Amino acid sequence: MLNMNGISKVYQTEMVQTHALRDFDLQVNEGEFIAVTGPSGSGKTTFLNIAGVLEPFTQGQYLLDGVDIGKLNDNQRADIRNQKIGYIFQGFNLIPDLNLYENVEVPLRYRGIKAAERKRRIESSLEQVGLASRAKHLPQQLSGGQQQRVAIARALAGKPRFLLADEPTGNLDSLMARQVMELLEQINRDGATIVMVTHDPELARRAPRNIQVVDGQIADFSLYQGNPAAVVGA
Amino acid sequence: MFFHYVDLSWRSLKRTPMVSLLMVIAIAVGIGITMTSLSVYHMMSADPIPSKSTQLHHVQLQTMDDGRDWWSDDNMPYQVTYPDAINLLNADLPYRRTAMIAAGFAVHVDDSDMKPFLERARVANADLFSMFNLEFIYGSAWTRNDEDSQASVVVISQSLNDTLFQGENSVGKTINLDGMTVRIVGVIKDWPTYVKYYDLNNGAFRDPEHIFLPFSLIAPNEIITWGNSNGWKAENVRGFQDKLKSEQFWVQFWVDLPTDEDELAYGQFLMSYMAEQQKLGRFARKELDFALRDVKQMMVYREVVNEDNKILVMLSFMFLAVCLANILGLLLAKFLRRAPEVGVRRALGASKTQVFIQHLVEVGLLGVIGGILGIFIAQAGLWGMRKSNDAYTVIADMDLTMLLSAPAIAVSVCILAGLYPAWLVCRTTPATYLKSQ
Numbered sequence: 322m323l324n325m326n327g328i329s330k331v332y333q334t335e336m337v338q339t340h341a342l343r344d345f346d347l348q349v350n351e352g353e354f355i356a357v358t359g360p361s362g363s364g365k366t367t368f369l370n371i372a373g374v375l376e377p378f379t380q381g382q383y384l385l386d387g388v389d390i391g392k393l394n395d396n397q398r399a400d401i402r403n404q405k406i407g408y409i410f411q412g413f414n415l416i417p418d419l420n421l422y423e424n425v426e427v428p429l430r431y432r433g434i435k436a437a438e439r440k441r442r443i444e445s446s447l448e449q450v451g452l453a454s455r456a457k458h459l460p461q462q463l464s465g466g467q468q469q470r471v472a473i474a475r476a477l478a479g480k481p482r483f484l485l486a487d488e489p490t491g492n493l494d495s496l497m498a499r500q501v502m503e504l505l506e507q508i509n510r511d512g513a514t515i516v517m518v519t520h521d522p523e524l525a526r527r528a529p530r531n532i533q534v535v536d537g538q539i540a541d542f543s544l545y546q547g548n549p550a551a552v553v554g555a
Numbered sequence: 556m557f558f559h560y561v562d563l564s565w566r567s568l569k570r571t572p573m574v575s576l577l578m579v580i581a582i583a584v585g586i587g588i589t590m591t592s593l594s595v596y597h598m599m600s601a602d603p604i605p606s607k608s609t610q611l612h613h614v615q616l617q618t619m620d621d622g623r624d625w626w627s628d629d630n631m632p633y634q635v636t637y638p639d640a641i642n643l644l645n646a647d648l649p650y651r652r653t654a655m656i657a658a659g660f661a662v663h664v665d666d667s668d669m670k671p672f673l674e675r676a677r678v679a680n681a682d683l684f685s686m687f688n689l690e691f692i693y694g695s696a697w698t699r700n701d702e703d704s705q706a707s708v709v710v711i712s713q714s715l716n717d718t719l720f721q722g723e724n725s726v727g728k729t730i731n732l733d734g735m736t737v738r739i740v741g742v743i744k745d746w747p748t749y750v751k752y753y754d755l756n757n758g759a760f761r762d763p764e765h766i767f768l769p770f771s772l773i774a775p776n777e778i779i780t781w782g783n784s785n786g787w788k789a790e791n792v793r794g795f796q797d798k799l800k801s802e803q804f805w806v807q808f809w810v811d812l813p814t815d816e817d818e819l820a821y822g823q824f825l826m827s828y829m830a831e832q833q834k835l836g837r838f839a840r841k842e843l844d845f846a847l848r849d850v851k852q853m854m855v856y857r858e859v860v861n862e863d864n865k866i867l868v869m870l871s872f873m874f875l876a877v878c879l880a881n882i883l884g885l886l887l888a889k890f891l892r893r894a895p896e897v898g899v900r901r902a903l904g905a906s907k908t909q910v911f912i913q914h915l916v917e918v919g920l921l922g923v924i925g926g927i928l929g930i931f932i933a934q935a936g937l938w939g940m941r942k943s944n945d946a947y948t949v950i951a952d953m954d955l956t957m958l959l960s961a962p963a964i965a966v967s968v969c970i971l972a973g974l975y976p977a978w979l980v981c982r983t984t985p986a987t988y989l990k991s992q
């Protein structure tokens with residue numbers, strides 16, 4: 322489903338050039354669940370943003386479902402984001418003016434889903450993250466962990482085929498983190514392809530495939546692949 | 556989606572109440588001032604008698620000898636001479652017509668405690684009433700017979716009738732105008748016009764008259780004009796009868812020409828009339844000339860809406876532009892601060908267009924609120940104008956068109972001011988603000 326070839330991303334700020342990604346190659350098949358790990362500043366978020374059609378890249382080719390993303394115009398990219406992709410951002414990026422219900426509603430509105438269907442989806446996804454009773458609260462009335470869960474609910478409500486999660490459990494206690502992980506696994510079983518960045522080795526281990534980004538490149542993506550038991554044993 | 560945008564906009568306005576208030580006030584003041592000047596302009600330039608304005612024609616004759624100049628745009632005297640007026644009245648033509656002058660009298664009624672008071676009058680022909688759509692509530696116009704026999708008759712307006720006779724049917728009663736006693740034959744509704752288009756020689760925005768006398772009373776009663784008299788020729792005008800025979804201009808002449816053919820025919824009549832007069836020794840000039848202008852042409856010709864009014868409207872639009880520039884600055888600051896939220900919306904699938912429209916709806920909403928507030932400011936402005944100058948009493952007012960156009964103008968200018976900020980904000984790249992909160 323995702324096919325990146327020789328992707329590089331250079332951030333140009335005044336005097337400094339940052340090579341956030343260099344010669345980045347990756348294939349992701351439909352239905353995979355991939356955990357991405359790596360040191361801070363290694364380019365994980367950059368990779369996720371490019372994979373999520375949020376950011377242009379400097380070089381290389383990126384095919385998503387066979388579509389050459391580099392050749393799309395702005396509207397077509399917005400459409401792809403809206404139709405195919407769900408995000409859980411590293412910062413939760415909730416809209417402060419909107420209550421939880423309305424925050425979850427945002428992508429559904431842009432997708433043109435009817436009000437009744439929106440309501441059904443919002444309620445069920447808030448239910449899934451255990452915040453149904455807080456639907457009318459504003460983000461600032463919630464704890465960091467709760468906001469994180471709203472961000473997850475917002476991604477889930479769109480029933481994306483491709484879910485990108487940047488530290489989705491970063492602000493959660495280990496119990497909650499495990500619940501979120503189970504939720505993601507559930508969605509994955511239901512057919513969504515998931516790429517998740519995490520610092521938590523335990524969570525990473527639960528994912529069927531791991532890749533590690535170091536210094537803007539994939540370092541070693543066979544390490545835990547397909548064999549979590551090997552790690553536990555090591 | 557539109558109502559959703561309105562909802563979002565309303566919240567956004569509430570979130571920054573001070574900035575929103577500033578913007579609304581800026582719009583309201585700008586719109587208020589613009590609408591004040593525009594309303595006056597609109598009223599000034601409005602057609603005062605739409606059903607007849609293309610039909611009623613004002614007559615001007617070039618009676619001056621060659622080499623004489625007048626200060627009008629077309630070198631044509633604004634008024635006609637008394638002898639010409641009489642000749643035109645006597646012409647055997649199927650058109651309604653009236654000569655007229657402005658006059659004024661001390662009015663008093665016998666057996667009344669009321670003190671005499673000065674009142675302006677219009678001395679004209681009986682056709683005046685039907686030509687200018689004046690409605691009778693009692694009695695009727697005087698007749699041609701009354702005119703021919705120089706009968707001392709008068710038509711008064713409803714308000715004068717209210718003052719003098721408490722609104723009773725006063726037909727048959729007499730009143731005294733200076734030393735002349737006249738019998739009331741009719742009472743009309745007050746002349747419903749705010750532009751004195753039928754006599755633009757002495758200010759376009761004065762109240763219409765309340766006393767109407769037959770033109771034929773001028774000669775026997777030596778009624779002097781309260782309007783302008785202008786001469787171009789050295790003449791020995793000693794007494795009133797000299798003036799009647801002189802080449803001085805002091806009479807207005809109107810004729811009712813329903814069709815273009817009538818207008819053409821009347822023009823030909825005027826030419827032959829002048830040629831005839833030439834034989835009698837007047838009109839010492841090579842080319843004979845006349846002007847027939849309908850009501851609207853007359854208003855343009857006499858600059859009812861003058862340069863000052865136009866400049867005022869322009870200035871107020873410039874003021875609006877300044878308000879707009881301020882709003883633009885505030886919007887820019889406000890919208891750009893919202894870039895992170897826009898980034899999230901873009902990441903969640905909003906297209907540029909959707910973001911753009913959302914922000915335009917927000918400025919549109921500002922415009923609606925500012926526009927409605929602007930109407931109140933304009934009403935206050937117009938009230939001030941009415942208080943400051945009697946000439947504006949009737950025209951400093953807003954009709955429905957103006958009331959409706961206030962919010963429309965406000966919304967369009969706000970959207971104009973909002974275009975650039977909205978465009979800037981919709982260009983926010985989705986990823987920029989997502990890396991951290």
Ligand SMILES: Nc1ncnc2c1ncn2[C@@H]1O[C@H](COP(=O)(O)OP(=O)(O)OP(=O)(O)O)[C@@H](O)[C@H]1O
Nearest residue numbers: 332334339341360361362363364365366367368990
């Ligand atoms: N918009 C930007 N402009 C300039 N440099 C950037 C920008 N975004 C990221 N970088 C740089 O690119 C590199 C990769 O950043 P990225 O956010 O992808 O790291 P990360 O692996 O997600 O780190 P973390 O684990 O801390 O979230 C870093 O050196 C960062 O400073």
Ligand SMILES: [Mg+2]
Nearest residue numbers: 365366411487
């Ligand atoms: Mg990151």
